[in-house]
Amino acid sequence: MSSTTLEQAPRPFVVRSPRQEAWRRFRQSRLAMAFLGLFGVFLLMAITAQVLELTQIHDGDRRGLLYDTSLAKQGIEVAPGVPWPEEATPPSTTHWQAWLGTDSHGKSVLLRVFHGTKIAFVVGTFGALLSVLIGMTLGLMAGYFGRWVDEAVVYVYTTVASIPYLLLILALAFLIRQGGIAKAYAELTILGFQPEAYMSLGLFTIVLVIGLTSWVTLCRLVRAEVKKVRELDYVQAARALGFGDVRIMFKHVLPNVFHLVIINFSLTFVTAIKSEVILTFLGVGVDKEPSWGQMISAAKSELMKGIWWPILASGSMLFLLTLAVNYVGDALRDALDPKLKR
Amino acid sequence: MIPFLIRRLLYAVPVVLGVAAITLALFTFAGGDPAAKRLGKNPSPEAVERMRKEMHLDDPFAVQYVEFVRQIGSFDYGDSWERKAPVRRIFLDGIGPTLSVSVPAFLLGALIAVALALMVAWYRGSLFDRTMTVAAIAGISVSSLIYVLIGQWLFADQLRLFPIWGYEYGWRSIYFVALPVLIWIVLSVGTDLRYFRTVALEEIGRDYVRTARSKGLPERKVLFKHVLRNCSIPIITRLTIVVPFLITGSFLMEIFFGIPGLGSQLYAAIRESDFPVVKAFTMIGTLLYVAFNILADVLYALFDPRVRF
Numbered sequence: 001m002s003s004t005t006l007e008q009a010p011r012p013f014v015v016r017s018p019r020q021e022a023w024r025r026f027r028q029s030r031l032a033m034a035f036l037g038l039f040g041v042f043l044l045m046a047i048t049a050q051v052l053e054l055t056q057i058h059d060g061d062r063r064g065l066l067y068d069t070s071l072a073k074q075g076i077e078v079a080p081g082v083p084w085p086e087e088a089t090p091p092s093t094t095h096w097q098a099w100l101g102t103d104s105h106g107k108s109v110l111l112r113v114f115h116g117t118k119i120a121f122v123v124g125t126f127g128a129l130l131s132v133l134i135g136m137t138l139g140l141m142a143g144y145f146g147r148w149v150d151e152a153v154v155y156v157y158t159t160v161a162s163i164p165y166l167l168l169i170l171a172l173a174f175l176i177r178q179g180g181i182a183k184a185y186a187e188l189t190i191l192g193f194q195p196e197a198y199m200s201l202g203l204f205t206i207v208l209v210i211g212l213t214s215w216v217t218l219c220r221l222v223r224a225e226v227k228k229v230r231e232l233d234y235v236q237a238a239r240a241l242g243f244g245d246v247r248i249m250f251k252h253v254l255p256n257v258f259h260l261v262i263i264n265f266s267l268t269f270v271t272a273i274k275s276e277v278i279l280t281f282l283g284v285g286v287d288k289e290p291s292w293g294q295m296i297s298a299a300k301s302e303l304m305k306g307i308w309w310p311i312l313a314s315g316s317m318l319f320l321l322t323l324a325v326n327y328v329g330d331a332l333r334d335a336l337d338p339k340l341k342r
Numbered sequence: 343m344i345p346f347l348i349r350r351l352l353y354a355v356p357v358v359l360g361v362a363a364i365t366l367a368l369f370t371f372a373g374g375d376p377a378a379k380r381l382g383k384n385p386s387p388e389a390v391e392r393m394r395k396e397m398h399l400d401d402p403f404a405v406q407y408v409e410f411v412r413q414i415g416s417f418d419y420g421d422s423w424e425r426k427a428p429v430r431r432i433f434l435d436g437i438g439p440t441l442s443v444s445v446p447a448f449l450l451g452a453l454i455a456v457a458l459a460l461m462v463a464w465y466r467g468s469l470f471d472r473t474m475t476v477a478a479i480a481g482i483s484v485s486s487l488i489y490v491l492i493g494q495w496l497f498a499d500q501l502r503l504f505p506i507w508g509y510e511y512g513w514r515s516i517y518f519v520a521l522p523v524l525i526w527i528v529l530s531v532g533t534d535l536r537y538f539r540t541v542a543l544e545e546i547g548r549d550y551v552r553t554a555r556s557k558g559l560p561e562r563k564v565l566f567k568h569v570l571r572n573c574s575i576p577i578i579t580r581l582t583i584v585v586p587f588l589i590t591g592s593f594l595m596e597i598f599f600g601i602p603g604l605g606s607q608l609y610a611a612i613r614e615s616d617f618p619v620v621k622a623f624t625m626i627g628t629l630l631y632v633a634f635n636i637l638a639d640v641l642y643a644l645f646d647p648r649v650r651f
Contacts, residue, residue: 159360164590164627167608171620174612175368270483277485278594282609296487303495315488322483330479 022259025335032331035324042321046121049114057197067115067290070106071097088307101309103295104302112290113313119291120273120321122199123206127272128265130211135218136254136261142219143226144249153223157216165213169275172209173284177201181208202286206279210272218264225257259336266329270322277318292318343643350639354632361628362410369617370403376615380423397423410621414629419622424614429622432607439509440603443519443595444588447526452581455531459538463546464565474535481532489525490598497521507600522595534580541576545569575645582638586630590623 016024026032056065066074071084076095078084084098086106092098097108142153160168176182185204186196195204229235230253238248273292279285280293287294292314299311369376377393378385385393394400398409413419419429462474498506504521545551546569554564589604596605604623611619 155356155360159357159364162357162361162628162631163364163624164586164631166593167590167612167620167624167627170609171368171612171624178615179371274485277487281487282597293487296485296491299491303491304499311488311491315485319480319484319488322485323480326479326483 022335026331029331032328035327035331038320038324039328042117042324043121045114045117049118053115053118065289067108067111071095071102071108072106088302088305088310091309100313103298103310104307109295109310109313112295112310113292113317115290116292116295116314116317117321119203119276119286119289119293120318122203123210123276124269124272124325126199126207127210127214127275128268130207131213131215131268132218132261132265134211135215135264136222138215139219139222140226140249140254140257143223144230144245144253146227150223153219157219160213161216168213169209169279170282170284172212173205173279173282176205176208177284200286200288202280202284202288206272206276206285209279210268210275214268214271217267218260221260221264222257225260226253229253229256259332263329263333263336266325266332270325270329273318273322343640346643347636347640350636354636357632358414358625358628359411362414362625363407365621365624366403366407366410369615369620370399370406375399376423376617379615413621414625419625420618422611422616422619424611424616424619429618432619433604433622433626436602436604436607437589438511438603439515439601440589440592440596440605442515443522443526443601443603444592446519447523447530447592448584448588450523451527451530451534454527455534455538456577458531458535459542460565460570462535462539463542463569464561466543466546475539478532478535481528482536486525486529486594487598489528490595493521493525494598509599509601518599518601522592522599522601526592526595537580538573538577541573542569545572548572575642578645579638579642582634582641585634586627589630590627 053065070086072086074097076084076097078094084095084102084106087102088104089098089102089106091101091109097110100109100113103109103112138153138157142150182201182205185201188195199207235248235252238252243252276285276291277293277296280287280291281297281300285291285293295310295314296318299307302308302310375390375394377397377399378390380397381389381393398406401409417430421428422432425432458474462471465471494506497503498521505518509515509518546565551564551568554568555561559568592601592603593605593608595601596603597609600606607619608623610616611623
């Protein structure tokens with residue numbers, strides 16, 4: 001009884017910032033929290049895979065990476081004196097590298113799937129980052145300055161949106177790989193640092209293609225929202241105080257439309273890792289290191305031979321990560337929507 | 343209405359011209375040399391020079407652009423570089439197989455999505471609603487390639503219900519398009535269902551629904567008469583906007599299943615730097631997209647009396 005009365009006692013009035021309020025609402029959904037946790041696990045895996053890879057690369061030499069060396073070459077044996085066959089073997093508990101089986105070259109599916117997580121995160125993060133940067137900046141400028149800037153931005157995104165999407169992606173990917181951009185990228189050096197050694201051309205292509213093609217939705221949304229926000233009193237006040245346009249745009253207006261950016265980031269993240277699979281299958285994606293797209297593409301011939309474990313492993317990973325991000329994105333949208341505030 | 347249409351059509355002109363400029367610029371400045379590609383391995387510089395002249399690749403950008411715009415206006419895109427046939431022929435050959443996949447998939451998919459959305463709205467908040475919501479989000483989280491590979495393996499390889507690959511014209515085509523159509527529907531229903539459900543639930547929360555209920559109308563009447571009518575506006579506009587994708591959207595299915603439609607032709611053309619074909623298909627896709635967007639706006643205005651031009 002005493003606990004009931006305690007709960008019924010008037011609570012002190014709590015003031016939460018919008019961010020705390022959103023987090024509180026997000027936390028209420030247990031499934032969303034579970035998926036956020038799952039996303040965290042994937043992120044940790046990606047970081048681990050990246051660190052492991054970096055410790056194995058010396059002076060840009062990519063040979064001898066563990067995921068690219070068959071079990072036989074590593075000296076792993078099925079039974080004493082019998083080396084591991086250099087062909088596809090189903091999952092077994094004999095050695096930890098074979099827990100998810102080996103692929104048709106006798107390489108560990110576990111290690112390759114693990115490394116695929118890194119690829120997914122590189123593609124997702126950088127692709128979405130580029131797309132969000134373009135969409136956010138153009139949207140902010142169009143909404144804030146209005147007039148000819150607005151008209152120019154609207155014209156550009158209407159034009160880009162009018163090109164059939166898949167065609168644009170594929171044509172861009174082919175052109176980037178064949179033309180001068182690929183060459184320039186291979187020779188690019190920034191302060192003695194060569195991006196090509198860390199992000200292969202295939203990865204770079206996907207990032208660029210996703211970034212350049214999927215910013216329109218965000219740009220539209222941000223533009224519409226900024227148009228409303230810029231008329232609010234506090235923006236007028238900031239202008240009256242003599243703050244510059246850039247400062248008002250990024251410090252006063254942007255925080256009010258940033259929820260759109262976050263949600264769109266999660267959507268583009270998913271688009272990017274799904275596009276990796278398609279582009280890799282069509283031969284313009286990742287080619288120098290194992291990715292989920294590669295493993296799924298390889299299943300085209302493997303499945304008919306009864307080799308089901310590589311696609312099961314890579315497909316499940318892709319599915320779980322996509323599902324987690326999709327669900328968290330949905331929950332974020334609900335939590336950040338001021339209309340649902342209660 | 344008429345002034346609105348004229349304004350929209352006039353605005354479409356710079357958009358189409360812009361797409362033409364982007365397409366041409368991409369292939370001129372970013373791509374490899376199609377002339378060298380045509381001549382095979384290690385061509386002599388003189389041969390490449392002659393080939394470039396023959397293909398009008400060395401013309402100034404402005405000249406190429408004007409020629410391209412003329413082609414768009416006259417619907418005559420010249421001959422393919424790779425296959426010695428007019429682009430028009432390639433397009434007309436491909437359109438049949440493409441539509442035989444996309445039209446049934448589009449119609450069935452839309453029907454299923456709308457029906458499911460109404461059911462979900464009817465049983466909103468119930469276990470069925472929550473199951474469908476989770477199923478939809480799980481469904482769109484699977485890569486399209488997984489659907490294709492598993493579908494081919496299960497239905498074609500194991501059960502031997504459909505062929506894995508290829509196409510035949512005429513009635514036998516049903517046999518070949520069944521699996522791609524099925525997979526297309528699975529791919530599209532998740533996204534559409536989520537959208538239509540949001541639309542339906544938004545309408546259900548409005549004042550007129552409360553009024554209809556409070557005057558004693560049965561829930562069935564409220565949902566199918568009042569709510570459905572108001573939902574039909576966003577549903578119809580959305581379905582109109584996707585019509586152009588009946589031409590370009592079956593791209594992946596055609597490549598995966600070896601259907602000789604526009605998608606396969608286009609994919610081959612991109613790989614072979616067959617620029618006339620890519621140019622033509624891009625512009626046809628763009629023109630359709632622009633046209634159907636205007637049509638969607640007009641429909642929206644016709645159905646919704648609140649919209650003023």
